[in-house]
Amino acid sequence: MMEEQWIIVDELLSEIRIASNPKNKPVTINGHSKDLRCIGIGTDAAVFQYIHLPNYAFKLFADEKQDKIQLEAQVYNKLNGSPYFSTCYAAYDRYLVLSFESGITLYDCLLQGVHIPYQVIEDVEDARKYAKKQNLNPRDIHLKNILLQDGRAKVIDVSEYSKPGDDHRWEHLKKAYLAYYDIIDGKALPFWLMETVQRWYNQRNFSSIDEFMKDVLKLKFFWK
Ligand SMILES: Nc1ncnc2c1ncn2[C@@H]1O[C@H](COP(=O)(O)OP(=O)(O)O)[C@@H](O)[C@H]1O
Ligand SMILES: [Mg+2]
Numbered sequence: 001m002m003e004e005q006w007i008i009v010d011e012l013l014s015e016i017r018i019a020s021n022p023k024n025k026p027v028t029i030n031g032h033s034k035d036l037r038c039i040g041i042g043t044d045a046a047v048f049q050y051i052h053l054p055n056y057a058f059k060l061f062a063d064e065k066q067d068k069i070q071l072e073a074q075v076y077n078k079l080n081g082s083p084y085f086s087t088c089y090a091a092y093d094r095y096l097v098l099s100f101e102s103g104i105t106l107y108d109c110l111l112q113g114v115h116i117p118y119q120v121i122e123d124v125e126d127a128r129k130y131a132k133k134q135n136l137n138p139r140d141i142h143l144k145n146i147l148l149q150d151g152r153a154k155v156i157d158v159s160e161y162s163k164p165g166d167d168h169r170w171e172h173l174k175k176a177y178l179a180y181y182d183i184i185d186g187k188a189l190p191f192w193l194m195e196t197v198q199r200w201y202n203q204r205n206f207s208s209i210d211e212f213m214k215d216v217l218k219l220k221f222f223w224k
Pocket of ligand 1: 043
């Protein structure tokens with residue numbers, strides 16, 4: 001049975017359809033609802049806040065991605081309320097009810113030139129250790145899945161933790177942070193640079209992250 005306070009949100013969400021896009025592009029939102037604010041989009045879902053219940057985030061999945069809802073809910077269940085992650089209060093057919101987490105993603109930090117403290121790296125390391133202890137496989141940990149919250153990290157999007165395999169994303173990010181963050185610390189990076197680096201990275205034709213970063217640093221010449 002649905003908690004009473006969410007019934008109104010359920011109705012509002014029913015007016016919105018999410019469609020996924022090819023090539024890992026972010027989802028498309030169709031329709032809109034008064035009093036629902038989109039607070040983020042990913043490749044599987046769009047996340048909304050109902051302005052009269054601001055402590056919750058409603059992660060509404062694309063029709064073709066709805067099989068992931070129960071999987072993600074099960075991961076949250078195993079994470080058992082750990083403060084490194086958001087809390088999952090409920091899972092329905094089309095969406096998850098999560099705790100709203102304040103802060104901006106590390107991706108937005110780089111775009112805006114907001115300083116990312118080393119503490120964030122340590123927090124994500126601890127979050128990963130904790131997830132492993134709960135027999136989960138923390139993966140898909142990238143710039144858009146980490147929030148900077150009062151100088152600390154909050155890891156969002158745990159949907160892939162029950163899948164096998166290592167995508168090395170976090171290992172690469174951490175190495176790049178330690179070796180190169182000084183160069184860009186406090187600088188607002190242009191969007192084209194962020195998108196270019198992301199596209200290159202997803203092509204995955206580099207032998208090491210240092211070699212990859214050498215190519216990235218060459219882009220400096222195109223950037224005032
Ligand atoms: N609990 C939350 N609180 C605040 N913002 C969130 C929350 N969960 C997700 N977001 C925002 O929504 C975006 C997409 O959510 P995410 O769970 O990563 O979706 P996907 O599984 O499609 O990648 C995130 O990058 C973030 O900006
Ligand atoms: Mg995501």
